[in-house]
Amino acid sequence: AQKITQTQPGMFVQEKEAVTLDCTYDTSDPSYGLFWYKQPSSGEMIFLIYQGSYDQQNATEGRYSLNFQKARKSANLVISASQLGDSAMYFCAMRESTGNQFYFGTGTSLTVIP
């Protein structure tokens, strides 16, 4: 079974609008961390935001917020006030407390339209 599922291969959003990128995960470990990374066309992987499984509040980092719904096992990334520079590939990832590695989703390609 896939540990991380991103069901949106591609998304479009109008500049200055908000967009939600979906991510669901599968784990039996009660302690885990969820991460989002951005990969622009230049190729580097940029860390955006982190949510711990025991965190009571949804994580926020500037225009990025993570909509964490533990019972549904979802960790959607919300980007507010989209900018042209947000056009990139976005990856959701999970790290379990019992494991040594991250599990990555297949990514969502976001295009911001002027």
Next chain:
Amino acid sequence: NAGVTQTPKFRVLKTGQSMTLLCAQDMNHEYMYWYRQDPGMGLRLIHYSVGEGTTAKGEVPDGYNVSRLKKQNFLLGLESAAPSQTSVYFCASSYSRGTPYGYTFGSGTRLTVV
């Protein structure tokens, strides 16, 4: 700047040739990883290391070997390159096991095997 450095950034190999990709980090991280990224498949773990002198197989280890003789370096070797190994390779490092610790990624190596 502190971080993860990968060399080379680009390489074209002929089928059957060998090469070594070097990953170096100066953050005193214990954990290091090699991933490959292919379109539509996200990042898949090749090999990883939890400390100097240790290595372990990931999801797609066949055709690759690794070594971690020094804590700061993690080498990925292709003994006899095949076209199926055409990919973008990312090295990453992490401070430790544990959910809050994210990856720091290198900038990637684009390898083409002809």
